[in-house]
Amino acid sequence: MKRLTLILILFSIINNYSFAQSDTVIIEKSKEKVIIGGQPYYVHVVKKGETLYSLSNAYNITQKKIAKENPEIFLGLQIGQALKIPVVEKKSGKDKILSNDFIYHRVKKEQTLYSLSKKYNVSQEDIIACNDPMVRYGINLDQILKIPKSKDAVNALQKPPVVESQNDTVRIESQYFYYTVKPKDTLYSLIRFYEITKDILLEHNPIVSEGLVVGQVLKIPKLIDIESATVLIIPDEELCDTILYEKRTLIAYSDSVDFPDCEHIRGMQREPYQVALLLPLYLEKNDEEFYIDSSEVNDFGKKIYEKIFYNPFYIYPRSVTFVEFYEGLLLAIDTLKQKGLSINLHVYDTQNDTSRIKEILSFPEFISTDLIIGPIFNHEVRLVSEFSKDNQIKMISPLSDNLSLVDENPYLFQVNPSYNSEIDKFAKFISGFGDKNIVLVHNGDSLGYSNIQMVKDKIFTNLSIDTLVNNIQFKEVVFKDSINVLEHALNEEIENVFVIPSNEEAFVTNVVTKLNTIKTFGHQVRVIGLSRWQRFENIDPEYYFNLELCIATPFFIDYHHKDVKNFILKYRDTYKTEPNQMAIHAYDVGLYFLTAMMNYGKDFERCIYNYKVDLLQADYRFVKWYETSGYENVGVDIIKYYDGYNIFRLDDFKKNTQPLSQSFE
Numbered sequence: 046m047k048r049l050t051l052i053l054i055l056f057s058i059i060n061n062y063s064f065a066q067s068d069t070v071i072i073e074k075s076k077e078k079v080i081i082g083g084q085p086y087y088v089h090v091v092k093k094g095e096t097l098y099s100l101s102n103a104y105n106i107t108q109k110k111i112a113k114e115n116p117e118i119f120l121g122l123q124i125g126q127a128l129k130i131p132v133v134e135k136k137s138g139k140d141k142i143l144s145n146d147f148i149y150h151r152v153k154k155e156q157t158l159y160s161l162s163k164k165y166n167v168s169q170e171d172i173i174a175c176n177d178p179m180v181r182y183g184i185n186l187d188q189i190l191k192i193p194k195s196k197d198a199v200n201a202l203q204k205p206p207v208v209e210s211q212n213d214t215v216r217i218e219s220q221y222f223y224y225t226v227k228p229k230d231t232l233y234s235l236i237r238f239y240e241i242t243k244d245i246l247l248e249h250n251p252i253v254s255e256g257l258v259v260g261q262v263l264k265i266p267k268l269i270d271i272e273s274a275t276v277l278i279i280p281d282e283e284l285c286d287t288i289l290y291e292k293r294t295l296i297a298y299s300d301s302v303d304f305p306d307c308e309h310i311r312g313m314q315r316e317p318y319q320v321a322l323l324l325p326l327y328l329e330k331n332d333e334e335f336y337i338d339s340s341e342v343n344d345f346g347k348k349i350y351e352k353i354f355y356n357p358f359y360i361y362p363r364s365v366t367f368v369e370f371y372e373g374l375l376l377a378i379d380t381l382k383q384k385g386l387s388i389n390l391h392v393y394d395t396q397n398d399t400s401r402i403k404e405i406l407s408f409p410e411f412i413s414t415d416l417i418i419g420p421i422f423n424h425e426v427r428l429v430s431e432f433s434k435d436n437q438i439k440m441i442s443p444l445s446d447n448l449s450l451v452d453e454n455p456y457l458f459q460v461n462p463s464y465n466s467e468i469d470k471f472a473k474f475i476s477g478f479g480d481k482n483i484v485l486v487h488n489g490d491s492l493g494y495s496n497i498q499m500v501k502d503k504i505f506t507n508l509s510i511d512t513l514v515n516n517i518q519f520k521e522v523v524f525k526d527s528i529n530v531l532e533h534a535l536n537e538e539i540e541n542v543f544v545i546p547s548n549e550e551a552f553v554t555n556v557v558t559k560l561n562t563i564k565t566f567g568h569q570v571r572v573i574g575l576s577r578w579q580r581f582e583n584i585d586p587e588y589y590f591n592l593e594l595c596i597a598t599p600f601f602i603d604y605h606h607k608d609v610k611n612f613i614l615k616y617r618d619t620y621k622t623e624p625n626q627m628a629i630h631a632y633d634v635g636l637y638f639l640t641a642m643m644n645y646g647k648d649f650e651r652c653i654y655n656y657k658v659d660l661l662q663a664d665y666r667f668v669k670w671y672e673t674s675g676y677e678n679v680g681v682d683i684i685k686y687y688d689g690y691n692i693f694r695l696d697d698f699k700k701n702t703q704p705l706s707q708s709f710e
Contacts, residue, residue, distance in 0.1 A: 072092075072095055072099050072100060072102075072103035074087070074089075074103055074104065075087045075088055075089040075090070075130075085131075085132040085521075086114070086129040086130060086131055086132060086533075087104065087129075087130040087131075087132060088127055088128070088129065088130075088527070088529055088530045088533050089104075089127070089128045089130050090125060090126070090127050090128075090527060090529055091122050091123060091124055091125065091126045091127075091128065092124065093124055095122065096122065097111060097112070097118065097122065100128070100130065104130050104133070105133055106130060106131060106133050110131060111128065111130055114128075114129045114130070114131060115128045115129055127529040127530075127532070127533060129533065148165075148191075148192050148194060148266070149189055149190070149191060149192070149241070149245060149266050150165075150189070150190050150192050151188070151189055151190075152184050152185060152186055152188045152189075152190060153186070154186060156184070157184065158172060158173070158180065158184060161184075161190070161192065165192045165194075167192065167193050167194075171193050172190065172191075172192060172193070174193075175190075175191040175192070175193055176190050176191055177494075177498075185494060185495035186495070188494075188495045188498075189241070189242060189245070224239075224262070224263045224265055225260060225261070225262050225263075226257050226258060226259055226260060226261040226262075226263065227259065228259050230257055231257070232246065232253065232257065232506065233506045233507065235263070235265075236502075236506060239265050241265065241266065242502055243502060243505065243506055245266060246263070246265070249263075249264045249265070249266055250263050250264055316387065316646075317387040317388060317389055318387065318388050318389070318415045318416065318642055318647070319389050319391065319413055319414050319415045319416075320388055320389070320390050320391065320414070320415065320416045320417075320418065320639070321391045321392075321393060321411065321414045321416070321417045321418070321419075322371070322374065322390060322391070322392045322393065322418045322419055323393050323395050323402075323405065323417065323418070323419035323420040323421075323425070323429065324367040324370060324371060324392070324393075324394065324395065324419055324420065324421065325363070325364075325367055325394070325395050325396055325397040325420070325421060325422070325425075326364055326367055326368065326371070326392075326394040326395075326396075327361050327363055327364045327394070327396060327397075328364075328394045328396075329396070330361035330363075330364065331359075331360060331361045331364055333355070334354060334355060335352050335353055335354045335355060337350050337351070337352060337353070338350075338351045338352075338353045339351075366627050367421065367627075369624070369625055369627045369628045369631070370443075370627050370628065370630070370631040371392070371631070372616070372619075372620055372624075372628055372631075373616075373624065373627065373628035373629060373630065373631030373632040373635070374418070374631040374632065374634065374635040376612070376615060376616060376619065376628075376632055376635075377631070377632045377633075377634075377635030377636045377639065378390060378635060378639065380636065381635075381636070381639050381640060381643060384643070385643065386639060386643045388639065391410075391414070393405045395419070395420050395421075395425055397421075397422060397425070399424060399425065399428060402420065402425050402428045402429065403428065406428070406429065406432045412436060414438055415438070415439070415642070415647050416438070416439050416440075416441070416638065416639075416642060416647075417429060417433060417438060417439070417440040417441065418441045418443065418634065418635075418638070419441070419442075419443065421443070421444050421445075422445075423445055423447055423450075426442050426445050426447070426450060427450060430442075430450055430453065430454045430457055431454075433454055433456045433457060434453070434454040434455070434456060434457075437456060438456060439456050439458070439647070439649075439650070440454070440456055440457050440458065441458050441460065441634060441638055442457060442458065442459045442460065442461075443460050443461075443630065443631070443634050444460070444461060445459060445461060446459065446461040446462065446463050446464070447459075447463075448463040448465065448677065450675075451670075451674055451675040451676070451677050452670070452671065452674045452675070453674075453675075454674075454675045455669075455673055455674060455675055456675060457675030457676070458638070458650075458667060458675060458676045458678075459675065459676065459677045459678060460634060460665070460678050461599065461678070462599045462677065462678055462679055462680065462681050463677060464496070464548075465499070466677065466678075466679040466681055467575055467576060467597045467598075467599075467681055468499065468500055468503055468546060468597075469503065469679070469681070470597045470681035470682070470683065471500075471503075471544075471546065471573065471575065471597040471681075472500065472503035472504045472506070472507045473507050474573065474595065474597065474683050475504050475507065475508070475542070475544055475573060476504070476507035476508045478540075478542045479508050479517055480539070481518070481539055481540045481541070481542045482518045482520070482534075482535070482536035482539050482540065482541045482542065483504070483517070483518065483519045483520070483542050483544060484519075484520045484521075484522055484531075484534045484541060484542065484543045484544065485497075485500070485501065485504070485519070485520070485521045485522065485544045485546075486522045486524050486531070486543055486544065486545045486556055487521075487522075487523065487524070487545075487546070487547060488523070488524060488525070488547070488549070488552050489523035489524075489525075496546070497546070500544075500546045501521075504519075504544070505517075505519075518536065518539075520534045522534050524552075524555075524556055526555065528559045528562065528563070531543075531556075531559055531560060531563060532563060535563070535568055535570075537568075539569070540569040540570075540571065541568065541569055541570050541571070542571055542572075542573060543556075543560055543570065543571070543572045543573070544572075544573050545557075545572060545573070545574050545575075546574075546575065547574075547575070548575055548577045548578075550581045550582075550583060550584075551583075553574065553578060553581065553584070554581065554583045554584050557572065557584055557588050557589075557592065558584070558588065560572060560588075560592060561585075561588040561591055561592060564591055564592055565591075570592060571592055571593040571594070571595070572589075572592040572593070572594050572595070573594075573595045573596075573597075574594060574595070574596050574597075575596060575597060575598075576596055576597060576598035576599065576600070578594075578596060579596065579598070589686045590686045590687065590688060590690055592686075593685065593686060593687065594685070594686040595683055595684070595685045595686075595695075596683070596684050596685075597681050597682075597683055598681065598682060598683075598684055599663055599678065599680055599681050599682070600626070600630065600662045600663050601662055601663075601682055601684050601694050602626065602629060602661065602662045603662075603694065606661075608659065608661060609629075609661050609662075612624070612629065612632060612661055616628060626662070629661050629662050630662065630663075632661060633660040633661055633662060633663055633665075636658060636660060637658050637660060637665055640658055641653070641656055641658075650676065653667050653676065654667075663678075663680060664680040664682065665678050665680050666678060666679050666680040667679075682694050682695070683695045
């Protein structure tokens with residue numbers, strides 16, 4: 046009986062297949078994708094008139110393969126049904142290229158596939174064949190590409206050998222570094238140090254897949270046309286597994302053989318320092334006593350011009366934020382003056398005007414400045430940074446997160462961590478969910494491809510440290526609008542951790558709203574996101590708590606902390622109002638750098654690696670990525686939204702399990 050039933054079902058399907066040959070419905074190919082078990086799938090929602098045959102033609106795949114992935118279609122296609130359709134990559138028809146047959150190139154500014162094809166004397170199609178097919182639609186700055194070698198390219202890469210002896214029969218290939226593994230090395234530390242991907246390292250050193258062995262010699266391919274990078278980072282136990290410890294210590298002291306004993310010189314600096322503060326205060330706007338109102342008209346239809354006087358306590362709206370920054374900095378200076386700081390503060394109104402910036406920089410007295418704090422906006426920061434570099438004056442950028450400016454100026458300190466640094470912490474935190482179903486969600490935009498690839502590389506690098514890669518459940522979803530693609534990525538047996546490395550408010554709002562709907566259906570769902578989400582206005586905050594949102598953020602205010610309470614009381618007493626986050630940020634900036642200057646003098650950066658100050662909302666940890674670059678703060682924490690409308694800093698919660706509050710200003 047069962048056999049007869051099966052025959053009837055198959056007969057029905059065959060009839061459907063043959064009948065479908067006349068199908069003329071035009072199928073719109075889905076743009077939604079999900080990766081399950083390493084295999085990419087389209088998620089297609091069945092529409093009226095569509096058949097298995099028409100789907101097969103649209104996706105260039107056999108009906109048998111579609112049926113194999115979706116057994117439920119034996120009962121017939123249903124309108125609204127979501128099908129998994131395997132993605133079939135077009136084969137290039139070219140022979141497989143061995144690792145020794147291509148070089149690696151990091152994309153530089155303004156380079157294109159065409160310019161690279163001319164540079165290396167290969168076709169654009171050959172470059173595309175050796176890389177992700179998405180490069181056909183554009184390449185991104187700092188993206189690493191495989192370039193197949195041509196005879197001319199090889200000749201251009203190889204320098205004439207220096208023959209030290211006629212008996213010399215061994216020559217190291219010029220396109221590789223050779224590195225001997227040391228006791229504290231990890232795969233991630235090597236990848237980070239040499240700025241290559243894990244795949245590249247494994248490709249040239251297959252034995253590494255079994256684990257690093259002390260004394261092992263690894264072959265590291267050189268990247269063409271890039272400046273060799275060396276990493277300097279704070280000697281912090283938490284970060285020891287991410288950097289080559291021996292090399293960072295060597296580089297940190299390489300420019301100063303007689304590096305100072307920081308503890309010995311601590312507390313010996315007493316000279317008065319000249320500090321310049323550059324803020325867009327818009328003082329001229331605040332000097333205005335009235336404005337002209339022309340909103341009314343007389344009986345003849347002519348405008349009435351009326352002089353309206355401002356309230357005596359009026360502040361021009363665009364000034365408010367930066368006045369609060371100024372107030373917070375003044376409180377930091379007052380605190381340190383009581384401890385012996387001698388300082389002359391010079392405040393300049395930049396007016397958010399580059400011509401005004403140039404005027405300030407031309408002042409004769411400005412050249413004798415010991416420390417510059419500000420300005421705020423990127424176009425202002427770039428101008429002042431050039432002056433800082435030319436005159437070797439330390440400069441603090443309190444709000445910009447433009448890492449390219451840091452790379453250009455060795456005297457620049459960037460307080461806001463870059464996107465890359467947030468992702469470092471983000472990926473390390475995600476590695477703690479190796480036993481969960483991890484789902485990476487992005488919009489599939491080719492312009493953001495390099496960022497998504499970086500996020501995936503960092504997640505897998507961190508996961509592989511403590512987890513067997515074969516045991517990791519990782520899915521990638523290209524999300525446009527359909528909730529079906531998110532539901533397809535769920536695992537009903539374990540918790541689902543949705544990772545969304547995006548700062549686009551519209552996209553994040555759409556995804557989070559749909560994930561909240563899925564959570565209300567009883568699925569185990571949590572979300573991991575980025576710091577900028579705290580400023581999004583279109584997402585119901587209740588969704589964050591419902592989804593147990595975790596965010597990587599450099600700034601968090603614990604209003605239960607004694608120092609925060611004391612600051613608030615002092616601010617209220619001094620300015621007769623409540624402080625916002627900008628005032629607290631300025632207090633931290635002033636406290637950190639002015640204390641460093643007070644303790645170590647003008648050249649405080651020489652002691653920055655071991656320097657720590659208890660701040661109100663941050664934990665600054667400055668690193669220097671290149672010998673010629675400035676310093677970036679990489680101090681990032683994880684905060685979590687919990688039921689009961691409480692927000693925790695995870696590290697603090699582990700210590701005392703007390704709920705903390707967060708300012709969202």
